[in-house]
Amino acid sequence: MNSIQGLLNGFSNVVTPTNLSFTFIGCLLGTIIGVLPGLGPVATMALLLPLTYKISSPTTTVVMMAGIYYGAMYGGSTTSILLNIPGEAASVITCIDGHEMAKQGKAGPALGIAAIGSFIAGTISVIGLTFVAPPLAEIALKFGPAEYFSLATLGLVLATYLISGKSVIKGFIMVIFGLFLGTIGLDPVSGSMRFTLDIPALYGGIDFVTLAMGFFGIAEMLTNLEKQESIQVIATKIGRIYPTLKEWADSLMAILRGSFVGFFLGILPGGGGVMASLLSYALEKRLSRHPERFGKGAIEGVAAPESANNAGATSSFIPLLTLGIPGNTSIAMIFAVLLIAGIQPGPFLIVEHPEVFWSVIASMYIGNVMLLALNLPLIGLWVQLLKIPYSLLATIISLLCLIGVYSVQNNIFDVIFMIIFGVVGYLLRKFDFEAGPLLLAFVLGPICERSLVRALMISEGKISVFLTRPISAVMLSITAILVVLSVIDSIKRSKSQNM
């Protein structure tokens, strides 16, 4: 059965009242939990799982779960832009320019471009999924520890591109602080417990959500509460709801580039999502004629990572559906759902259960349309949220953060840590230290270190392995080129300043 025929069959399967309603329920739930800080798709899917036992068709269950997952990506941009709170690692980048735009009264266009970009990216990604999934999955398999090391190194160098503040040194300090925080816990490669102070809650390391809620959510609030003027600023400056044509034109290429970057990187198990948004942002900044706009509310800085996010969320299904390998925890949950329903995800899925395979893909096309229809009208509503007196808004946000962070692991220590990070983050902000590079280093650092050690263990100590393996060599070369270009740039800049 060729792809077109399979897809058409899938559509006919999905366009039933039951399947359509469940796709919609999934998308709606996904959007809601995406907006709520902390609460994630995995916890939601786990909660809903017992209810799905009564549903006879596995297709119906999976289209709903899938809807929750990519729906959360749509919703995540809302909190990133409006409140400067990233829902997941991949949303950190959106906060940078997104929240700046909100502060300038352009929350509406930011949300609009995020929604539309997500739709375009999601659709492009599903088309890619439909036609080129198997060969791409093969390429993903080629990524071993050496490749992950090179990718993470590239990511860490790109993270410095994000340092938008005045002091690059302070940005580096945050990167190092982030690397340090990433080491806390049990190291899987060496088996050593690092910096856990014998507190069991730290054995598994600090959770990303805790860190993000603390450094972005709580710290942001503490900072804002202190600065009385900023409260008025946001409330009075709510401008247009929809993006202008110019903003559209500016973002289009960013959306397209972000979609492709996200699609390819999302396939990589473990860390693909973060790299996708990071790389797409850095790419836009590099290609832009006015890179200094980035970090101050450039619309491409929202369009690119949001598109990359959504494209990546969809393409992360590829390893699951073609190889039976889950790339992240949400996909692992969907893997479990399929298993419990008696379906073994893997290369035989398309042969043994073509109706499930194609129905899920067809539901993604429909889901993207539903999400666009859901999110666009809501923009007006979200923007009004900013009008709420900040004292009330801050209270609600704190409550959501507290509950959200607890919901991740049902552990009160996470809440305590979040508060500690919130206070530390607030203090750091007062001295112009930004949290973005810290969070990125926190995610990329462990990947970098563990992959380095594993790669060297496999190659029996030969460092040349990073250059003899082609994919790794390419990425390291790109990293080297970027570093050289940055040095040249800074030399040029200091020369022109001296003149």
Added chain:
Amino acid sequence: MRRGNFSLKGLLGVLLIVTLMSLLPSESNAAYPEKAIELVVPNPPGGSTDVLARLVSKTAAKYVPQPIVVINKAGGSEVIGREYVAHAKPDGYTLLMGYGSGADVVSPYNMKLPYDPLTDFKAICRFSAHPYVLCVPSSSPYSTFEELVDAAKKKGSLTIASAIKGSLSDLCSQVLGLRFEFKAVPIGFSGGAEAVTNLVGGQTDAGLGHPSEVVGHIKAGRLRPLLVTSKERIQISPFQGIPSLFEKGYDGPEFAAVKGVGAPNGVSDDIVGYLEEKFKLVSEDQEFIDGMNQVVQPILWMGAKEFQAYVADLNTAYGKYMRELGMAKY
């Protein structure tokens, strides 16, 4: 005195009722279970222990009048969830799923635990045990375990994709090297799934995975299974033809991630007996059997007393290996 509603008679009446109520049977004598039972899974949702817990919870609804609710308390290499159960009230409303796994029989030797895995828990029953399947990627030239070992001796070492260093799968890799006299280099991935993914990609020479983690890849021809680490061969397809470790001359404890149910120590024998009986019914339920087959988890029932001794024995046996290999810190 008849002023207002407050009268001495009323007060005495209230006191009498309160006294009588306090003499009513307390919770432990009341019909157990009276409310929902928490089944704590110390892993994130979606993993094999979680899936097992959900299957048990789903089937138990037929035999237990109260719902058994699965709660995930992941973190700290399965320590957080266990700590929660170990320190919970021993009234039978908080149970642990996954008792007997590496966290109870290997971790005590290399991690400082805030509880004692043997004395702070009461074993209720064992549902399953997942052995490891030693596989090589399809690109590998070796088709039997003997060929692999010979090549390892010639090459000098063998990289084996395993779960985190210090885990049961890591110990298993090292013991294979120890007993069959080759240098095993376990590569510590963050979990079984990551290890299997890397193995399928051919990043290491061999790897260990649970049957449920490797079955899809074996069927797709990407992985070639060479050995299973349980005493008996696995009877579920496609593992039937794969020899067991014990057929190769190995003598010692079998390597399997044991999945049992535990309760905090101090729980009454009545409750243990009740749960043991109900869980036995679950394990024999056809719907449960079908479900377990679908998720490729074998059903290996063991009752409370036998299981308690089993876990203690495993702990001691692995402890010996840990010391022999120099992996033990405690």
